Amino acid sequence: MTESKTLPSILTEIAQDVTSKGDSQVAARAFKAYKRCLESLVEPYVGDGFLDEDKALPRFFSETATLHLAVSLISQWCATHEHQVGRTGGFWDIHEESRFFSWYRIPPDLSAQIRNWVTVHPDIDDMLQAVTLTAEDSLAGLRRHSLGEFFTPTTIAQHLVDLADYDPRITLDEKVVDPACGSGNLLAAVVGRTAQAVHSGILDPLQAISALNSNTFGFDVQPVAVLLTRLQLLLASLPIWEHSELPGKSVYETLSFPGVRLRDPLSDPDDLWDLFARFDVVVSNPPFLKVTKSRLPFVEKYEKVLYGHVNLYQLFLWWAIRATRPDGRLVFLVPQSIRSGQYSSRLRQEITDACDVVAVTSFVGRTGVFDCVEQPMMAIALKKPAAESQKPDVKVRISANGQTLGEIPALTIGQEQVVWTQDGVSTWCVSNERMDYEILAKVFGEHTTLGEIEDFRILNGGLVWNQHTERLKPTEDEDALPLISSASIGAHRFIFPPSDKRVSKRLFVDATSPLPGPVYENTSILLKRTTPKIMRGRRIVATMLLNDFVERYGGYFAENHVNVIVPQQDDATSRHLLGLCAWLNSRLANFAFGMINVSSHLSKFDLSLIPVPISLLTELSSLAERLADNLTDEQIKETLERIDEKVFVFFGLSSKESQRVRQVVPSAG
Ligand SMILES: C[S@@+](CC[C@H](N)C(=O)[O-])C[C@H]1O[C@@H](n2cnc3c(N)ncnc32)[C@H](O)[C@@H]1O
Numbered sequence: 001m002t003e004s005k006t007l008p009s010i011l012t013e014i015a016q017d018v019t020s021k022g023d024s025q026v027a028a029r030a031f032k033a034y035k036r037c038l039e040s041l042v043e044p045y046v047g048d049g050f051l052d053e054d055k056a057l058p059r060f061f062s063e064t065a066t067l068h069l070a071v072s073l074i075s076q077w078c079a080t081h082e083h084q085v086g087r088t089g090g091f092w093d094i095h096e097e098s099r100f101f102s103w104y105r106i107p108p109d110l111s112a113q114i115r116n117w118v119t120v121h122p123d124i125d126d127m128l129q130a131v132t133l134t135a136e137d138s139l140a141g142l143r144r145h146s147l148g149e150f151f152t153p154t155t156i157a158q159h160l161v162d163l164a165d166y167d168p169r170i171t172l173d174e175k176v177v178d179p180a181c182g183s184g185n186l187l188a189a190v191v192g193r194t195a196q197a198v199h200s201g202i203l204d205p206l207q208a209i210s211a212l213n214s215n216t217f218g219f220d221v222q223p224v225a226v227l228l229t230r231l232q233l234l235l236a237s238l239p240i241w242e243h244s245e246l247p248g249k250s251v252y253e254t255l256s257f258p259g260v261r262l263r264d265p266l267s268d269p270d271d272l273w274d275l276f277a278r279f280d281v282v283v284s285n286p287p288f289l290k291v292t293k294s295r296l297p298f299v300e301k302y303e304k305v306l307y308g309h310v311n312l313y314q315l316f317l318w319w320a321i322r323a324t325r326p327d328g329r330l331v332f333l334v335p336q337s338i339r340s341g342q343y344s345s346r347l348r349q350e351i352t353d354a355c356d357v358v359a360v361t362s363f364v365g366r367t368g369v370f371d372c373v374e375q376p377m378m379a380i381a382l383k384k385p386a387a388e389s390q391k392p393d394v395k396v397r398i399s400a401n402g403q404t405l406g407e408i409p410a411l412t413i414g415q416e417q418v419v420w421t422q423d424g425v426s427t428w429c430v431s432n433e434r435m436d437y438e439i440l441a442k443v444f445g446e447h448t449t450l451g452e453i454e455d456f457r458i459l460n461g462g463l464v465w466n467q468h469t470e471r472l473k474p475t476e477d478e479d480a481l482p483l484i485s486s487a488s489i490g491a492h493r494f495i496f497p498p499s500d501k502r503v504s505k506r507l508f509v510d511a512t513s514p515l516p517g518p519v520y521e522n523t524s525i526l527l528k529r530t531t532p533k534i535m536r537g538r539r540i541v542a543t544m545l546l547n548d549f550v551e552r553y554g555g556y557f558a559e560n561h562v563n564v565i566v567p568q569q570d571d572a573t574s575r576h577l578l579g580l581c582a583w584l585n586s587r588l589a590n591f592a593f594g595m596i597n598v599s600s601h602l603s604k605f606d607l608s609l610i611p612v613p614i615s616l617l618t619e620l621s622s623l624a625e626r627l628a629d630n631l632t633d634e635q636i637k638e639t640l641e642r643i644d645e646k647v648f649v650f651f652g653l654s655s656k657e658s659q660r661v662r663q664v665v666p667s668a669g
Contacts, residue, residue, distance in 0.1 A: 004120040007069075007134050010113050015065040018104055022061055026103040031060050034100040034223065041221040041264050042147060044295050045312065050146045063224040064101045069114070070131045070231050072106055076118040077127060078238075078251060090252040095230065097223040097262050129154070131231060132183050147222065148287020148312060151182050152333065156285075156379070157189040159405040163359050163381040164281050164331040168194040169202050172211045174280035177323070179265045179316055181218030184229030186283045187260070191216065191236040198240045205244035209254060212237055217259035217279070226262045233257045265323075266315050267298045273322040282324055285333040286316035305347040313338075314347050321354050326386035330355070336362065336376040339428040340597040342605040348426050352419055355382040359395040359410070360418065362430045376598070378430065391415035398432045413437060420596060422609055423449055427596040435660055436595060442651045443592040444611050450565075451608025456580065457566050458604045460529075461558030463509070463517030471510040476553075480508035481519060484545070484558040486528045491585045491668035492627050492640075494526065494543040509557050519555045523547045523574055525565040525581045526558065527607070531600050537665045539594050540602065540610075542584040544577065546628070563607060579617030582624035584610070585640075586647045587665040594664070616650045637669040 005013075021027060039051055049055060071091045092098040106114070121127065136151060152160070166176065172194070178186045194212055197203040218229045234255045241251055265272065272278060289312040293299055296310070305318045313334055320330050338344045351357075359381040383392070395410035396418065410432075417437040420429045422444060429440060450456065463483065465472060473480050483506055487498035497507050509516060528541040550556070558564050567574045583589055589610065597606050623646065626639050644667070648658040 004116040005113050007117060007130050008137060010110065010117060011065060011069050011134055011137070013113070014069055014106060014110055015062060017107060017110065018061045018065045018068075021104065022057070024103075030100050030103040031057060034060055037100070037223065037262075038221075041262070044267070044297065045221075045289065045291055046146050047292075047295075060100075064104050066134065067098075067101050067224060067227055067231075068104060068106050069134060070228065072111060072114045073118060073127060073131065074231060074235060076111075076115050077122075080115075080118050080122065090250045091231070091234075094252055094256055095227060097226050100223050101227070127235065131228070131235065132185060136183075148180075148289040149182060149222075149225075150285070150288075152185045152285045154185065154189070155403075155405055156333065157185045159361065160186060160283050160285075160331045160333065160379055161189045161193065162406075163361070163379060164190075164283050164329050165381075166190055166193060166281055166283075168208070168211075169197050171280070172203065172208065173215060175215045175217065175278055176281040176283065177217035177219070177259075177279045178283050179219050179319060179323075180284060180286045181220050181229045181260065182225050182285070184218060184225075184232035184260070186285060187216060187218050187229060188232040188236040190281075190283065191233050195237055195239045198243055205240050208240050209237070209244060212240075213255070213257060214259070216257055217261075218257075219261055219263040219265045221262070221264050223262055226260055229260050230257050233260065266302075266312075266319055269298075269301065269319055269323065273319075277323050277325050277328075279320075279324050280328045282320040282328070282330040282332075284316060284320060284331070286313040288313050288335055305350050307346045308343045311335075311343075314344065317347060318350065321351065321382075321384065324384050326384060328384050329358070330382045330384070331379060332382075333377055333379050336378050336598045338380075339378075339430065340606070341599050341601075342603065345425055348428065351382065352426050355384050356391050357381075357394050357415060357419055357428070358383050358392060359397070360428070360430050361397040361399055361405070361408075363399050394418045396430055396432055398430075417441070420444075422596070423451065425609060427609075429595045431595065433660070435657060439588075439653065439657050439661065440592055440595050442653060442657075443588060445651075447611035447613060449608060450580075450610045450612050453612060453614070455568050455576070457568050458607050459518070459564045459566065460604055461517075461560050461562035461564055463557045464560050465506050465509075468509065468516040471516055472506040473508040473510065474505045476508055479510055479512050481511040482549075482553050482556045483507060483509045484526060484556055484562055486530065486559065486561045489526050489528050489541060489543050489562065491538070491541050492543055492581070492624070492636075494545055494549075496549070511555075511557075517557050519557060520564060520566065521550060521555045522566050523550060523577065524567075525577060525584070527563040527565070527584070527602060529561045529563055529602050531602065537594065538590050538668070539597065539600075540584050540590050542581050544581050563602060563604065565607075575621055576617045577621075578624050579619070579621035580612065582620040582643050583613060583617065583647065585643075585668045587644045587661050587667065588647045588651060588653070590665045591661045613647070613650050616646065619646060633669070637667065640667055640669045 035051060035056055092102045132151060176190050181187055191212060194208050198205050198208050216233065220226050237255050241255060291310050291312055293310045302315050302318055305314060317332055324330055357380060361379040363377045392415060393412045394415055395412055397408045397410050399405055399408055411434060413434065418429055420427050429437065482496060485503045487500035487503050488494055488496050511519065524545050525542050526545050531539050531541060567577050593610060620643060623639060623643050627636065
């Protein structure tokens with residue numbers, strides 16, 4: 001036996017061989033057909049050259065190599081284990097999608113290397129991993145994220161199936177779908193449960209095979225994904241095949257998984273929605289991909305849940321709710337940003353109307369869950385009740401980077417504490433500390449929100465500086481007014497000009513007509529629209545812009561990265577402004593806001609939902625006035641502590657609760 005090579009090096013050799021044969025006529029014909037097929041399916045979602053030949057061809061070769069390696073591995077594994085699986089090509093022959101890739105054959109020397117590898121690695125679990133990891137690697141660098149192709153790590157896939165409460169020992173006839181199945185990791189975790197049940201003698205293997213073939217559904221717009229999913233499912237169900245002693249048919253025909261299909265479920269959903277809803281369980285890690293609304297020919301079917309920017313995961317969630325039978329369950333991996341904010345507010349509302357939230361697992365920490373996904377993620381489990389009933393409690397878990405998921409205790413908490421509704425807008429609060437929900441309830445209690453108070457107006461600064469570069473100036477002159485950028489804003493601190501050199505060329509703006517943006521002529525509160533990462537736990541950063549500044553310059557502009565709160569009426573309101581600024585910078589306001597908002601942006605909409613302790617503002621104003629004096633650092637700290645303390649007492653926080661808030665949110669000093 002020759003020395004066994006590693007899987008990546010075998011794949012590299014296959015890929016080189018594929019490329020060397022890629023200029024044949026048969027390869028060219030297959031590529032043409034592949035491109036035509038992809039074009040028709042992905043057109044609404046991808047722009048900028050996804051299907052240009054210089055990108056699509058290497059991708060096509062890489063997929064060809066990956067699939068051939070995977071198919072060959074499986075058939076060699078079966079041969080080594082003395083299964084009668086028929087010809088190596090059997091997999092290709094029964095699947096329509098394989099026509100794009102079957103122009104190629106692995107040469108005998110490479111087949112021998114694969115045989116060696118299987119002999120050295122006979123463990124079936126290893127092989128399952130190896131296929132996906134190799135597929136991931138082989139697509140790396142080939143714009144693999146153009147369609148949101150991030151594959152679900154095994155631990156997360158298993159957790160999602162746990163959350164779906166999928167137990168084949170109880171209901172083998174449940175229909176399960178992954179509408180964007182990728183390489184099939186989630187469905188493989190589902191099928192793995194059935195294999196385990198067969199292995200432990202609880203299920204009859206023939207019955208299990210028949211149920212798996214008729215009840216497992218997966219869709220994807222990429223032929224390679226469909227084939228990889230079928231391969232994964234084949235691997236996951238091989239232990240069942242081992243027990244079944246089925247005569248005659250090859251393993252490929254027996255475990256063909258006809259419900260896994262090349263299909264865009266979003267574009268043509270009517271045969272699977274509502275009355276026709278066929279699925280008992282939906283599990284999904286959908287693509288997170290911003291798409292252009294006007295390019296989606298079917299968008300009107302989803303209008304109900306869309307507001308502003310559209311992301312594909314929103315469409316998939318709504319698709320899934322409508323494709324699920326009454327009493328069915330859905331488990332989705334979604335970005336945390338779904339929990340709050342205006343863009344997903346309609347979707348949240350529809351989810352709340354149609355489903356109960358059963359469980360939430362929040363993944364904290366940016367790395368480890370998905371190596372390259374920038375977004376913090378969470379899993380949500382929903383149930384679509386058949387009739388109106390009392391909303392169940394929610395199981396909340398927090399997992400650092402998706403680790404030790406099986407061991408994390410869940411906090412069981414009331415639905416209305418997690419799905420928090422304020423001024424008709426629902427937000428999902430996620431914490432594994434019961435006390436946090438209690439604090440939130442105290443803060444929001446009966447208090448009026450900033451959006452409801454007519455005395456104040458919340459505005460976006462409104463000047464987009466890079467659209468007016470010709471009018472920007474580094475120094476003052478008689479036609480110019482200052483331009484406030486977020487670099488000038490700290491908690492209770494306003495510095496103009498700011499020390500940040502990046503804004504030194506845009507400190508003033510030519511204010512001759514036509515004006516490039518609104519001019520503010522009053523004292524106001526200025527807030528950063530984006531919170532820097534170093535300000536963890538502190539999400540609201542506000543400062544007063546005082547009258548002396550306005551008087552000195554006669555007015556000012558503010559960038560669109562700045563929010564401005566202006567008093568609407570008289571001097572009395574202006575006096576309250578200082579108290580409002582103190583409240584917004586307080587630890588408790590930041591704590592409560594952090595519970596209902598997870599984005600690093602602070603929009604007008606977000607600000608409007610913050611409750612305001614109106615009767616406390618005068619007192620807070622007098623305390624905050626001291627901050628304008630020349631205080632030492634120690635005195636500033638002490639004043640801020642006094643403000644925090646006043647706020648805790650006002651909202652009736654216990655000493656334990658105040659301590660918790662102090663622990664989560666650093667002082668503004
Ligand atoms: C995040 S991946 C799925 C990962 C998968 N659950 C796994 O663990 O292997 C998202 C998948 O959605 C697919 N996709 C993108 N748009 C789609 C659409 N409109 N219909 C179906 N699938 C789509 C992509 O091709 C990609 O394979």
